[in-house]
Amino acid sequence: MKELIERLGTKFPVNETVFQRDNLTFITTDKIHAIELITHLRDYEGFSHLVIITAVDWIEEGLFQLTYLLNNPKLKVDMGVRVMIDRKEATMTSSHHLWAAVATYQRELYEMFGIFFPGSPRIKEPFILEGWDGPPPYRRDFDTKKYAEDTYFPRPGRETHDPAEHMKEKMYPEGS
Amino acid sequence: MSLKDIEKRTVIGPMGEEIEIDPLRDYYCAATPDLKMEQRKSSIPIIEKFANWARSESLWILAFGTGCGGIELRPLVTPKYDVYRFGIQIRATPRQSNVFIISGYLSVKTLKRAIRAYEQMPSPKYLLALGSCTINGGMYWDSYNTINRLDYYLPVDVYVAGCMPRPESILAGFDSLKQLIKDGKGEGAAKYAEKFEWYKKNQKQIIKDWDMPDYNW
Amino acid sequence: MTFEPIQIAWTLLGLFIVFNVGLLLTSTVRKIGARVGKRRGIRFFQPHIDLIKNYSFRTNFSHGIMFYLAPVFRLTGGIGIFVFMPIIYGSAHFSNFSFAGDAILIMYFIFFGTLGMALGAGEGAMPFSAIGISRGLSQVTAAEIPLVLAFLAVFIQNNSFSITEIVAAQQGGFLNWTMFTNPIATITAMLAFLGAMMRSPFDIVLAPQEIPVGPPTEFHSSFLGVLSTNRAIFPIAKTILYINLFFGGATNWPVLILKAFLLYMWSVVVGTVFPRFRTEQSIRWFMKYPLILGILSILVLQLG
Numbered sequence: 203m204k205e206l207i208e209r210l211g212t213k214f215p216v217n218e219t220v221f222q223r224d225n226l227t228f229i230t231t232d233k234i235h236a237i238e239l240i241t242h243l244r245d246y247e248g249f250s251h252l253v254i255i256t257a258v259d260w261i262e263e264g265l266f267q268l269t270y271l272l273n274n275p276k277l278k279v280d281m282g283v284r285v286m287i288d289r290k291e292a293t294m295t296s297s298h299h300l301w302a303a304v305a306t307y308q309r310e311l312y313e314m315f316g317i318f319f320p321g322s323p324r325i326k327e328p329f330i331l332e333g334w335d336g337p338p339p340y341r342r343d344f345d346t347k348k349y350a351e352d353t354y355f356p357r358p359g360r361e362t363h364d365p366a367e368h369m370k371e372k373m374y375p376e377g378s
Numbered sequence: 379m380s381l382k383d384i385e386k387r388t389v390i391g392p393m394g395e396e397i398e399i400d401p402l403r404d405y406y407c408a409a410t411p412d413l414k415m416e417q418r419k420s421s422i423p424i425i426e427k428f429a430n431w432a433r434s435e436s437l438w439i440l441a442f443g444t445g446c447g448g449i450e451l452r453p454l455v456t457p458k459y460d461v462y463r464f465g466i467q468i469r470a471t472p473r474q475s476n477v478f479i480i481s482g483y484l485s486v487k488t489l490k491r492a493i494r495a496y497e498q499m500p501s502p503k504y505l506l507a508l509g510s511c512t513i514n515g516g517m518y519w520d521s522y523n524t525i526n527r528l529d530y531y532l533p534v535d536v537y538v539a540g541c542m543p544r545p546e547s548i549l550a551g552f553d554s555l556k557q558l559i560k561d562g563k564g565e566g567a568a569k570y571a572e573k574f575e576w577y578k579k580n581q582k583q584i585i586k587d588w589d590m591p592d593y594n595w
Numbered sequence: 596m597t598f599e600p601i602q603i604a605w606t607l608l609g610l611f612i613v614f615n616v617g618l619l620l621t622s623t624v625r626k627i628g629a630r631v632g633k634r635r636g637i638r639f640f641q642p643h644i645d646l647i648k649n650y651s652f653r654t655n656f657s658h659g660i661m662f663y664l665a666p667v668f669r670l671t672g673g674i675g676i677f678v679f680m681p682i683i684y685g686s687a688h689f690s691n692f693s694f695a696g697d698a699i700l701i702m703y704f705i706f707f708g709t710l711g712m713a714l715g716a717g718e719g720a721m722p723f724s725a726i727g728i729s730r731g732l733s734q735v736t737a738a739e740i741p742l743v744l745a746f747l748a749v750f751i752q753n754n755s756f757s758i759t760e761i762v763a764a765q766q767g768g769f770l771n772w773t774m775f776t777n778p779i780a781t782i783t784a785m786l787a788f789l790g791a792m793m794r795s796p797f798d799i800v801l802a803p804q805e806i807p808v809g810p811p812t813e814f815h816s817s818f819l820g821v822l823s824t825n826r827a828i829f830p831i832a833k834t835i836l837y838i839n840l841f842f843g844g845a846t847n848w849p850v851l852i853l854k855a856f857l858l859y860m861w862s863v864v865v866g867t868v869f870p871r872f873r874t875e876q877s878i879r880w881f882m883k884y885p886l887i888l889g890i891l892s893i894l895v896l897q898l899g
Contacts, residue, residue, distance in 0.1 A: 331523065332487050333587025339522045347520040353584055354526040357514035418653045432647035441803075457633040465641055470803035473815035476648070500816045501654040567653075 203227055203279065206247065214239045218284075228269075228282040236285040237297050240270055244300060249274045249281055252300070255307040257315045261342045264289045266317060270297075287317070296322040314340040384589060402591050410593050411571035416501050426562070433476065433502060434559035435465040437552065440475040442495055445482025447508045450542045459545045466552060472498040477555070480532070482542065483511035483524045489531060490585050496532055497594045501567035504559065506551055507534045510541045517541065530580045533566035533573075605688040610677055610828070613835075616852055617827030618642040624863050631867065646823055652816030658718050665715020666814065666821035672708025673829035676701050680836055683851065684762045684844040696756045701836060702746060705791070708825065709735050712810055719813030727809030730874045731800040737881040738790025738797070744889030745784035749840050751896050752777055758836075762844035772843040779892035781841045785861065786885040788837060790877070792830055794866035797877050834858045 203221070207229065210216055218230040231239050243249040249272035258267040270283040287294055296319040298305040308319040309329045316338035319325055328334065337344050350356070384401045391397050420426040443451060454461045455468065469475040472495045484492060496505065507528050510516035515526035528534055535558060538551035558564045570577060574593075582588050622639050629636025638644075657663055679697045683689040713732055716724035752773070753761045765771045774781045790797050800809045811822055834855045838845060842858070845851035872880065 330487065332490070333585065335586055336522070344522070346522045349522050350515075350520045350526065354515070354524075355530045355580070356519065356526050360514055360519065412654070415654050429647070429651035432644050432651060436641070436644045436648040438645075460629075460634045460636075462629065462637045463635045465638065465644060467637075467645075470808050471812050473813055474808070474811075474819055476652075500652045500656075502652070 210239065210242075213242065225279045226282070227280070228284055230284040230286070233285055233287055233294065236268075236270075236283060237295050237300075240272065240283055240297060241300060243272055243281060243283070247274070248276050251275055252303060253280065255304065255311065257311055257317060257340075259289070259315065259340065259342045260286075261289070266292050266315065268294060268311075268317070292317040294319055296320060296325075298322045314338055316341065384591070411497075411567075411574060413568070413571045416568040416571040417565070430559055430562055430564075433564070434556040437464075437466045437477045437504070437555070438469045438475040439466060439477045439479055440472050440495060440499065441468050441470050442472075442478070442492070443481050444484055444488050444492055445480075445509070445511065447479075447481025447542050450508070450545070451479065451481055451548070453545045454548060459549065461549070461552070464549075464552065472496075473500065475499060476502065477504050477506060479506045479508055480512050480528055480534075481508045483509070483516065483518045483521075484528065485523050486525065486584055487523075489525055489581070490590070493532065493581060494590060494594045502559075502564060503567050504535045504555055504564050505532055505566055506555060507537045508540075508543060508548065508551075510539055513537055513539060525584065531577060533569045533577075535564055535566045602692070606678060606691050609682050609689050609691065610674065612848070613677060613682075613831050614824065614827050616855070617831040618646070620831065620856065620859055621827060624859070627863065628867065642823070642827070646820055649820035649823065650817050655816040655818065658720060658813065661714045661718045662813070662818075663715075665712050665718075666818045666825070668711020668715070669708040670821050670825045670828075672704050672706075672711070673825040673832055675704035675707065676832040676836060677828060679704070680832070680839065681759050681762065681844075682835060683848065684759070684766070684839075684846050686846075690759070693757070693759050698746065698750065698756045698758050698761075698840075701758075702743065705742075705833065706735070706739060708829065716810040716813065721812045724810050724812045727800055727812065731810055734790060734797060734800060734874055734877055734881075737878040738787050738885075741783050741881060741885035741889040742787035742791070744886070744893060745780040745787065746840065748777060748780035748783075748889070748892040748896055749773055751893065752780075758839050762839050765843040769843060773841045774843075777892065777896070779888055779895060783885050783888040783892055784837065784841060786888070787881070788833075788858075789862050789865055790881060791833065792862040792866075794862045796866065796869040796872040798866070799871055799874055799877070802871065830859065831855055 203224075207216060207219055207227070210229070214235045215232055216229050217232070220228040222228060251273040253271040253273050254269075256269050256271075258269070260267060265286045266289050268285045268287060270285075272281045272283065273279075274281070285294070292315065294317055296304075296308060298308065298319075298321075305323045305325075306329075308317075308322045309325055309327065311317045312319065312322075312325050313329045313331055313334070331339070336349060339346065339349075386398070386400045389397045389399055420429065439451075443449065453459055454466075461467075466477075472478075476499060478492075478496050478499060480492060496503070507513070511518055511524065512528040512534070515521075515524065518524040519526055525531065536551050536555045538547055540547055543551070555564070578592060619639060619642075621642050622637055626636040626639070677691070679692050679694070679700050681690040681693040709732060713728045716728045749761060750756055753764050755761060755764075761773075765773060765776075769775070793801055801811075802809070811819065814822055835851065837858055838851065838854045842854055845854055
């Protein structure tokens with residue numbers, strides 16, 4: 203694995219490497235070289251299977267982290283390629299030409315996080331939310347509780363307890 | 379289906395003739411529920427009682443699992459619980475069933491289908507709501523995409539609480555539904571027809587892309 | 596045969612008995628199926644309750660005139676077979692309206708209901724109905740060919756189109772039954788019998804797992820009530836026809852019901868043992884062994 207990272211380092215900017223397990227490594231690259239790097243991994247290094255594309259909302263840093271998780275069926279190793287993109291203008295180069303499934307992942311990311319992939323097929327069609335008109339619901343500045351209370355006629359009289367506090371009171375009522 | 383499919387349009391036929399298509403009129407029955415029909419009862423009490431007994435002893439469930447509870451209904455037809463002996467059977471089409479079980483949480487997307495399926499069932503029809511999610515949202519109460527209270531959108535006859543309820547409690551729910559029907563109180567469909575405007579207002583408030591007729595017959 | 600008005604009452608009584616026997620047989624068969632699966636199964640009177648419930652729905656919605664007529668046509672098919680067939684041999688009351696050429700009319704009625712259903716289900720908005728009915732029609736047609744060949748063999752053998760005469764020729768000991776005098780035709784007819792009973796392996800038309808319940812998808816409330824009334828009468832009427840043609844008829848009700856039950860069980864046993872055929876498989880199957888046997892039965896009669 204280490205040789206592979208070194209080999210990649212000579213061709214592409216690899217910023218940060220996390221050796222998670224023997225068979226799972228995460229590398230971070232920049233937005234411009236990401237698709238090139240993934241194509242290289244697919245065509246020359248045998249990472250022929252795309253497992254998932256997912257995103258993380260780093261709201262404090264103002265960043266979205268995209269993770270392309272690739273699998274090498276021959277060596278049975280996984281490689282996650284992380285790309286940090288700006289949260290304000292969340293746009294990423296589309297990679298739908300690499301795998302057929304990518305277009306669907308990108309549709310989902312556009313719907314849930316509002317990350318736009320120009321040129322990706324059917325990107326603006328609703329994926330699972332029909333007729334959604336609020337902000338993308340997986341963004342962390344979207345308040346689901348407030349939205350649900352405003353929209354879905356909550357039944358009054360509902361109590362919520364913090365599980366830890368509640369169990370402490372129940373089981374040890376005298377001490378705190 | 380999308381909004382475009384139910385717009386009026388003109389189609390050129392094979393002989394060059396123009397055919398006007400109004401899907402709401404041609405493909406659906408555009409009538410609203412007829413309150414008189416929904417409340418129709420036999421004038422002879424004993425016949426109405428007999429009919430109610432027959433309705434209660436022959437509950438045909440629509441095979442439509444809406445949430446996680448869909449999988450919880452399967453044990454009911456296994457040798458251990460065997461609901462067939464209580465006159466409960468499962469049908470694959472809404473037209474032939476008279477019990478609709480909302481089994482667990484309803485996302486907005488599923489609610490749309492549930493409304494369509496419910497409205498297609500012939501009256502009198504009964505609605506059994508399964509799990510806490512249908513009562514107050516359950517563990518999905520603050521979710522952005524699941525409804526909290528089912529009775530704002532469809533008339534519920536019997537609630538079965540639990541997350542998820544065991545098959546035994548579902549059977550108990552069926553028993554109370556049977557008693558309700560025998561007492562002549564299973565009039566959910568009539569209630570729906572009576573407060574139709576209110577139900578539609580609530581439904582349309584959360585289903586933003588309303589792309590079907592108001593009453594799907 | 597002269598027509599007497601009282602005959603109508605006797606025919607209606609016979610129809611009532613056959614209708615109830617049909618419903619009870621349905622629940623018995625389902626109970627047997629449940630016991631095989633270690634369940635208790637439905638109650639014996641459950642089909643009756645279902646029927647009452649279906650008739651007591653408050654709303655029903657139609658898709659047009661043919662939609663109304665389809666269940667009526669279907670029921671006409673079932674009742675038509677019954678009305679023109681002698682039920683009890685030698686009984687003045689239960690000979691119904693049998694006449695010299697009744698077998699021809701009955702063969703027409705076997706197919707009549709399916710055709711009516713095709714027109715009605717086509718008018719419903721559900722595309723599944725149309726798929727189901729095209730499957731049903733092709734399967735019934737495929738089953739009909741060996742059936743007609745077997746019937747023709749019996750007609751040629753007895754030189755008659757009258758069911759009463761065919762039954763009369765089989766009296767006097769069970770060795771006179773067509774089953775023993777013409778075994779090839781009987782085997783052909785019994786294979787074709789499976790095709791029209793809507794049971795596995797030929798039940799793809801009505802299978803809920805394939806296309807939700809096929810042609811009757813759209814039919815509800817009293818439409819479905821009429822259809823299930825027919826589903827009680829039609830199989831029994833058809834079974835009685837088989838008893839008359841191949842198994843020596845019946846001289847009283849208990850013998851008739853016993854024979855009908857045993858014959859009905861034939862399709863149930865086969866259905867329990869064999870899995871479902873796809874439409875093209877079942878057509879191919881009907882066009883193979885039953886068809887060859889049917890042609891053989893006629894050839895044997897002609898050459899032998």
